[in-house]
Amino acid sequence: MKEVNISELERRFQEKIDNDIRIEPKDWMPDEYRKTLIRQISQHAHSEVVGMLPEGNWITRAPNLRRKAVLLAKVQDEAGHGLYLYSAVETLGADREQTIDDLHSGKAKYSSIFNYPTLTWADMGAIGWLVDGAAIMNQVPLCRCSYGPYARAMVRVCKEESFHQRQGFEIMTTLAKGSPEQKAMAQDALNRFWWPALMMFGPNDAESKHTQQSMDWRIKRHTNDELRQMFVDATVPQAELIGLTVPDPDLKWNEETGHYEFGEINWDEFWQVVKGNGPCNKDRIDTRRKAKEEGMWVREAAMAHADKRAKRKSA
Amino acid sequence: MANREWPLWEVFIRSKQGLNHKHVGSLRAADAEMAIENARDVYTRRSEGVSIWVVESMNLFASDPSEADALFEPADSKVYRHPTFYDVPDGIEHM
Ligand SMILES: [Fe+2]
Numbered sequence: 343m344k345e346v347n348i349s350e351l352e353r354r355f356q357e358k359i360d361n362d363i364r365i366e367p368k369d370w371m372p373d374e375y376r377k378t379l380i381r382q383i384s385q386h387a388h389s390e391v392v393g394m395l396p397e398g399n400w401i402t403r404a405p406n407l408r409r410k411a412v413l414l415a416k417v418q419d420e421a422g423h424g425l426y427l428y429s430a431v432e433t434l435g436a437d438r439e440q441t442i443d444d445l446h447s448g449k450a451k452y453s454s455i456f457n458y459p460t461l462t463w464a465d466m467g468a469i470g471w472l473v474d475g476a477a478i479m480n481q482v483p484l485c486r487c488s489y490g491p492y493a494r495a496m497v498r499v500c501k502e503e504s505f506h507q508r509q510g511f512e513i514m515t516t517l518a519k520g521s522p523e524q525k526a527m528a529q530d531a532l533n534r535f536w537w538p539a540l541m542m543f544g545p546n547d548a549e550s551k552h553t554q555q556s557m558d559w560r561i562k563r564h565t566n567d568e569l570r571q572m573f574v575d576a577t578v579p580q581a582e583l584i585g586l587t588v589p590d591p592d593l594k595w596n597e598e599t600g601h602y603e604f605g606e607i608n609w610d611e612f613w614q615v616v617k618g619n620g621p622c623n624k625d626r627i628d629t630r631r632k633a634k635e636e637g638m639w640v641r642e643a644a645m646a647h648a649d650k651r652a653k654r655k656s657a
Numbered sequence: 658m659a660n661r662e663w664p665l666w667e668v669f670i671r672s673k674q675g676l677n678h679k680h681v682g683s684l685r686a687a688d689a690e691m692a693i694e695n696a697r698d699v700y701t702r703r704s705e706g707v708s709i710w711v712v713e714s715m716n717l718f719a720s721d722p723s724e725a726d727a728l729f730e731p732a733d734s735k736v737y738r739h740p741t742f743y744d745v746p747d748g749i750e751h752m
């Protein structure tokens with residue numbers, strides 16, 4: 343085979359991307375593309391896993407058996423999403439154990455939304471409706487991401503997400519139609535989760551350093567602000583329909599643009615939470631670490647058992 | 658040998674009788690039995706399968722994508738393997 347230089351490889355790579363030909367694990371790819379994907383997919387995986395904690399908090403206290411079964415199934419799905427994504431990260435040559443340790447050491451990030459506490463049952467409604475709703479906005483375009491294993495994982499995830507959003511909206515609808523106390527509880531959950539949900543789309547386009555490169559590589563298909571706008575446009579009428587008020591005095595419909603205008607996001611709060619100073623950051627990571635440490639002996643025992651059986655078989 | 662990582666397994670699922678097993682992803686498990694149980698939980702929570710194969714990833718061998726052109730070239734140059742290569746006179750219907 344004749345020598346091919348890097349710039350020629352890069353040109354061929356970009357040509358594939360531009361023609362919407364997916365990149366697969368063993369294909370040549372620029373180091374930065376690989377690094378960007380490892381960072382993004384592992385952050386996504388961590389978000390799925392840490393995202394189980396705020397909801398797991400309410401499984402034992404769900405108001406009835408139906409809600410409990412549904413919440414359990416939803417949280418189990420999130421574990422599955424984490425696993426699809428960790429295996430996608432591994433196809434890029436990242437070490438799974440190291441990836442998880444990076445979460446536990448604070449080196450790797452996860453979605454800042456999961457650093458808010460779940461104070462009442464209505465928060466299960468707000469999370470399914472808003473947080474999974476925002477996740478869907480982000481994830482649907484990722485089904486066409488240029489990296490094959492990530493795109494395929496997203497197809498599976500998106501199929502499962504829509505039930506997550508519906509069950510959340512159903513909880514909100516039920517509470518909004520209930521007693522004045524129940525309705526107030528739903529409104530309070532919306533008040534607390536609205537702004538953090540808008541922050542899930544990340545910094546404004548002008549502040550977002552990775553966006554352009556990610557768009558050129560077709561990892562991303564829309565900018566943060568575009569996705570955020572789509573989410574607001576989709577969600578505000580849903581709140582109105584069930585008689586809840588979006589907690590934004592600046593929110594108004596713009597007839598001309600066909601979009602909602604909304605108020606300024608508190609970016610100080612966003613960066614504080616990203617940097618680890620949110621209400622639950624420490625608690626979330628401590629819980630994950632504890633789960634890993636306390637499960638260690640089980641993983642070792644399973645390995646020892648497998649070794650013993652393999653030895654017996656070969657003897 | 659403390660804290661040895663569980664090996665990686667590739668998972669193949671037959672979605673219904675009559676169809677072939679298809680690769681769906683991978684997972685970690687201590688042995689084949691656990692890999693099948695984990696595959697059930699990870700990849701078939703909505704009845705996506707009637708049968709599961711797992712293969713330890715280290716036992717899987719793949720062609721090299723950078724040599725794909727050379728590898729598949731023999732097929733590309735043999736258009737006469739396709740029925741559309743042949744002229745069929747007008748009036749012939751089922752051929
Ligand atoms: Fe998820």
Ligand SMILES: [Fe+2]
Nearest residue numbers: 390423477481
């Ligand atoms: Fe997600």
Ligand SMILES: [Fe+2]
Nearest residue numbers: 420474503506
């Ligand atoms: Fe979800």
